[in-house]
Amino acid sequence: MKLYVTDLSPNSRRVLAVMHQLGLAGETEVQKFNLVEGQHRSEDFREINPNMKVPVLVDGDFKLWEANPIMIYMSDRQGAEEFCPSDSATRIEILRWISWEVQHFNRAIGDITWETVAKQFFNMGEPDAEKIKAGQENFRRFAAVLEEHLADRDFILGDKPTVADFAVGSHSALALYPQSQVPLLEFPKVLAWFQRLETLPAWAKTAPQAPAEAAE
Ligand SMILES: N[C@@H](CCC(=O)N[C@@H](CS)C(=O)NCC(=O)O)C(=O)O
CATH class of the missing domain: 1.20.1050.10 (Glutathione S-transferase Yfyf (Class Pi); Chain A, domain 2)
Structure with a gap:
């Protein structure tokens, strides 16, 4: 998996924290953008997230933007029933x-x-x-x-x-x-x-x- 994030961002922090909580750090490449330098404003990144915002998760062909669904996706992928109950x-x-x-x-x-x-x-x-x-x-x-x-x-x-x-x-x-x-x-x-x-x-x-x- 690949996670696009940035520093000092609560939206990025929450997905990175879930990545650690669920033991996913070893299989996740973290790409940090410097927003001040506009690193998120490329045409390549627009293909991944048309909003040109982070965080974004890419898992194979699946692309997901918005922090909260990313957290739930990672939980379900790991079967983390206690952390994110499915009932x-x-x-x-x-x-x-x-x-x-x-x-x-x-x-x-x-x-x-x-x-x-x-x-x-x-x-x-x-x-x-x-x-x-x-x-x-x-x-x-x-x-x-x-x-x-x-x-x-x-x-x-x-x-x-x-x-x-x-x-x-x-x-x-x-x-x-x-x-x-x-x-x-x-x-x-x-x-x-x-x-x-x-x-x-x-x-x-x-x-x-x-x-x-x-x-x-
Ligand atoms: N609702 C979005 C908010 C994403 C967001 O606003 N990200 C900020 C960083 S915290 C961003 O990428 N800003 C760059 C921009 O708007 O150009 C989420 O929960 O993921």
């Missing part, structure tokens, strides 16, 4: 959380950390205080839902990490940066869950360098 009730539950994170939870984190972390890293101007405030309001609204859900469980589907945690938690590193301004201290269960995720070997293996270090 329809649990699949629907997984689908619910991964739809929610794309549209709400991680969008809010992304909106905040674009201003507070990424703009500085990519040299794209000053943070916009209004956008940070709007992102924080959104984050509070959706983090409250996750906080309540995590009141009596360590992970999203129960007592073990699953593909749902790797998707919903994909922005953990960005949110945990001291400069992120993501109001995590108001949500202790979410904060503890992010920290729990960071201790998983597959997650730790894919931890990004802090932007300040990465920029040096």
Whole structure:
């Protein structure tokens, strides 16, 4: 298999973490693109993903773009029943959380950390205080839902990490940066869950360098 990814990307991190979690690293070639240099904007890559975005998985003749289906494809390919249960009730539950994170939870984190972390890293101007405030309001609204859900469980589907945690938690590193301004201290269960995720070997293996270090 071949995985196209990039650095400092929660979407890339989640698929790389699943690759490690499922023991697929040995049979996966990882191609890292430098997006700033536009390495993803070639005609060859457009053939693989017409959106010209990463991550993308290529498995023989099969090409798959979008991080969440890539994670589920890898799980099913490995028969990883515990990590990504296949019964329809649990699949629907997984689908619910991964739809929610794309549209709400991680969008809010992304909106905040674009201003507070990424703009500085990519040299794209000053943070916009209004956008940070709007992102924080959104984050509070959706983090409250996750906080309540995590009141009596360590992970999203129960007592073990699953593909749902790797998707919903994909922005953990960005949110945990001291400069992120993501109001995590108001949500202790979410904060503890992010920290729990960071201790998983597959997650730790894919931890990004802090932007300040990465920029040096
Ligand atoms: N919904 C997509 C998002 C992919 C995405 O936005 N990738 C970014 C990196 S995190 C990218 O490739 N950006 C390059 C561009 O838009 O030109 C997924 O989940 O895979």
